[in-house]
Amino acid sequence: MVDTVSPLEPVLNRGRFANTAAQTGVVISEPAPGSIVQLAAWPDTDQKVREAIASVLKLNLDNSPGAGAVSGHRAAFNIAPRRYLLAEEDEGLAERLLSIVPADVGSVTDLSHGRTAIRIDGEKSEWILAKFFAVDFSLARFPVGQGVSTSHHDIFTQIQRRSETTFDLYVFRSFARSFWRSLCHASEETGYEIR
């Protein structure tokens, strides 16, 4: 299998970049999942597709908009009607899904080389993300596991909340380096650490 090369390598400078008060409000990192896959259902096969997700990733999703779940290095969330974004640490998720999702049930698209995952964690993560996206990031409206499809300057971003203070952002690979720089600039106010 072709190795996934991170577009962030030239800009991923690990270290602590505190603000003027010597604080770091967020930690930014690249989780680099081995697989990122989009799974789409036909109008009458949504339930079967969610069963396939439960079978392969052991994550149970309901049929509400944005529904998602995370467990360890596995994540899945709804990004549009009958469409789901899945991520896992191991490679080969698309092949495993293809073996149980025939074409009349859904379509599997391997995005492992087409998307880059960026993680932002910390008490100021909601504050930083609110600078980019017109989305309510409060825990009450955006609970753990929930996902959202939105855009930054007309470029798609899909976001999942992993914990009260942690968000994973999935952006186009070709956009990732630019977005990473923007995220670091936006975090200068609170201070940040790159891991």
Place this chain on the structure above:
Amino acid sequence: MLISCPHCGPRDVSEFTYQGDGNRVRPDHASTDIGAWNAYVYDRVNIAGEHNEIWQHSGGCRMHLSVTRNTLTHKISSSTPVQAARPTQKAARKSRTKA
């Protein structure tokens, strides 16, 4: 301006793309009525008030929406999936055949 996407909920208008007047009715593909095609392509009602429009949540879930917007106040009074709001070409053809 906020548009309430049936799937994603209220979102900023910057996530949406306007796709035109929702009042147009496309003539049958086989139609040779030049007047009907001309009206479909060029004629717009230009309403000052409640206007039926087609939008796409292009920066979100990609759903096409049938939106009723007041052109004077920008108030959105309804937003539904376009498939639910408009009969498909196939259904329209079928209903015309029955009639």
